[in-house]
Amino acid sequence: MPARLVEAAIFSDDVGMAADGKERWFRRGINLGNALDTGRDGEPRLRLEERYFDDLRDVGFDTVRLPVRWSAHADESAPFALDPTFFERVDWAIGNALRRDLTVVLNVHHYHELQDAPHEHEARFVALWQQIAARYVGHSRRLCFELLNEPRSAMTAQLWNRLLLKGLAAVRESHPDRMVIVGPARMNDIDALPELELPSDDHVIATVHYYAPLEFTHQGAPWTAGAEQWLGTTWGADSDRDAVRQDLTRAATWAHDHGRHMFVGEFGTYSKADLASRLRWTTFVRSEAERLGLSWCYWDFGTDFGVFDPQHNTWRVPLREALLP
Numbered sequence: 001m002p003a004r005l006v007e008a009a010i011f012s013d014d015v016g017m018a019a020d021g022k023e024r025w026f027r028r029g030i031n032l033g034n035a036l037d038t039g040r041d042g043e044p045r046l047r048l049e050e051r052y053f054d055d056l057r058d059v060g061f062d063t064v065r066l067p068v069r070w071s072a073h074a075d076e077s078a079p080f081a082l083d084p085t086f087f088e089r090v091d092w093a094i095g096n097a098l099r100r101d102l103t104v105v106l107n108v109h110h111y112h113e114l115q116d117a118p119h120e121h122e123a124r125f126v127a128l129w130q131q132i133a134a135r136y137v138g139h140s141r142r143l144c145f146e147l148l149n150e151p152r153s154a155m156t157a158q159l160w161n162r163l164l165l166k167g168l169a170a171v172r173e174s175h176p177d178r179m180v181i182v183g184p185a186r187m188n189d190i191d192a193l194p195e196l197e198l199p200s201d202d203h204v205i206a207t208v209h210y211y212a213p214l215e216f217t218h219q220g221a222p223w224t225a226g227a228e229q230w231l232g233t234t235w236g237a238d239s240d241r242d243a244v245r246q247d248l249t250r251a252a253t254w255a256h257d258h259g260r261h262m263f264v265g266e267f268g269t270y271s272k273a274d275l276a277s278r279l280r281w282t283t284f285v286r287s288e289a290e291r292l293g294l295s296w297c298y299w300d301f302g303t304d305f306g307v308f309d310p311q312h313n314t315w316r317v318p319l320r321e322a323l324l325p
């Protein structure tokens with residue numbers, strides 16, 4: 001499919017993207033991961049600071065994705081009230097981003113109990129979205145909601161297609177035309193897109209996550225089974241590039257065929273991979289996404305995949321330049 005056709009079909013004013021490529025406000029993003037997505041007692045691995053928002057805007061990011069573990073800060077029984085102090089922490093982050101004209105993708109992250117027992121947690125999931133939506137009525141249209149990070153486990157495509165309608169309805173009660181982002185089951189895998197059923201709502205766009213090949217991007221990552229054995233995997237052969245091109249083209253084709261914008265909401269490499277390969281992969285995935293008209297959001301800002309080193313207060317410049325040449 002010619003790239004221009006893809007662009008015309010999926011760039012729209014809804015995502016701040018005119019077909020001529022001007023006035024884009026939802027294009028190049030960064031995940032503020034491991035900050036608001038830890039548990040109630042868990043120390044965040046990244047402490048957000050106000051100056052980060054200046055830095056992010058100044059180097060050229062236009063979007064921040066805020067992964068939030070709401071489920072660790074809400075009552076277990078109806079009406080599942082969210083902790084007001086935690087809400088204020090999220091307000092602070094959203095306010096800092098919006099004041100600097102950064103687009104915000106606010107999600108529900110790490111709701112493991114829902115993924116393991118979808119039926120038992122359905123009412124709580126909907127109640128979380130009702131509270132989140134009510135809180136941010138009247139906010140800039142640059143604030144977007146992403147219903148659920150990486151549906152997986154017992155949350156099959158079939159259950160997710162049903163539940164996403166309920167989550168969306170909860171948002172739509174107070175936000176008739178706010179941008180809502182929804183990804184497919186199987187951890188937002190590109191190959192699960194054919195199973196995703198989105199309602200006819202002009203302000204719903206799709207998202208996928210991209211970490212292929214996992215043996216390369218997640219080598220040595222302690223949370224990934226077998227990852228120790230992958231240490232030393234490099235990336236950059238012609239066949240590696242062909243695989244990425246084919247994967248992202250499938251995402252772009254789905255987006256085109258379904259008339260939706262596509263957001264690559266996470267992609268990145270764990271720090272144990274060799275830097276030269278990481279730079280090649282990051283440059284290639286990012287530039288292919290852009291060629292195909294997909295907006296992107298790197299995982300992550302300041303922890304183990306990070307482009308920024310908070311301990312030394314410095315950018316990892318080559319990695320940042322792979323994203324923002």
Ligand code: BGC
Binds near residue numbers: 033266299
């Ligand atoms: C998870 C992170 C993880 C990253 C890459 C994210 O969705 O929240 O904990 O580091 O994916 O695996």
